Amino acid sequence: MINQYLNWYNMVQETLESEVFNSKEYKDIERVVVIGMGGSGIVGDILSVIAQNYSNLLMLTYKDFYVPNNFISNKTFVLAISYSGNTLETIASVIQLLKKGLPIGVVASGGELLDIAKKHILPHIVVRPGLAPRSAMPLMLVASIKLLSSCGIRLVSWESLHKSLAILRNTEEANRISDEVVEFLKESTIPLIVATNRYHPLAIRIKNELNENAKMPAKIEVIPELFHNDIVGWERHSGREKAIIISSDIEYEEQLLKFYGEYLESTGFDVYHLKLSGNIIERYLFGSLIAGIASAKIANKLGLDPLQTRSIVMYKEFLKKHRDDILKKVLSL
Helix, strand or coil: CHHHHHCHHHHHHHHHCCCEECCCCCCCCCEEEEECCHHHHHHHHHHHHHHHHHCCCEEEEECCCCCCHHHCCCCEEEEEEECCCCCHHHHHHHHHHHHCCCCEEEEECCHHHHHHHHHCCCCEEECCCCCCHHHHHHHHHHHHHHHHHHCCCCCCCHHHHHHHHHHHHCHHHHHHHHHHHHHHCCCCCCCEEEEEHHHHHHHHHHHHHHHHCCCCCCEEEEECHHHHCHHHHHHHCCCCEEEEEECCCCHHHHHHHHHHHHHHHHCCEEEEEECCCCCHHHHHHHHHHHHHHHHHHHHHHCCCCCCCCHHHHHHHHHHHHHHHHHHHHHHCC
């Protein structure tokens, strides 16, 4: 699986050349709602951060079997992302939103969602199949930006995007840092991932990679909110645990991160500062690359298969049994 991460740069270049089918210019779009789960859903979180930094567009992410009515208006575009194309939560949401007549774009490698896109002549783009959904994250990110652009919804300039994608060529550096992370997390039980609000989705991404690849639980804390709750929870902390602190590109945030790192160390934590550089897209991409490689290496060291997610398979089997009932209830909302 490590090779999938190391090949990210080549795969995103391939995605840049992919065709957007049924593209259509949508005018007066003021809001994009991204629907998706897991390794697909995190793409929506990252797109939201990109929009905050490069666009005036409001971008929301919702991860469920439906989308609330107050999320949508006649100026809303919906982006449905499912790597497999068979994620029931996303399919249910799309069926619900089709009945409301909303414009919808689809990113998938195949599956039922792609069939729906073709049947209803929705804008869609097909990404490379055969990967683990979490390792296809940058492909889905680039495909989403390309689809939105083809529909008249521009989040970031192509020049900025191309420049940012070049960070994925630094595989030697990513490998080196991932080795540091692997060594640091040795003997950790529930590592703490700390980030500022701007990098909250990256903290989620790192947590998710540890969860799925290394079968390791992890906890996330976000600055400045953590100073009003989480910080107090460590007043009774004893023993050694590990905290990864994600660097920021804003000076005062770095001061807050430094303060919290020192506080955590005073309560018995070992602290690793994940130092990233470049613009915010570069930081997200490179941080995600490091997390993917490191989590897969941890799995290999433990004799675990990073590709295997038995509990998720159990959940999907459960959904199969209850699919009709779920869809019926969703469509009644």
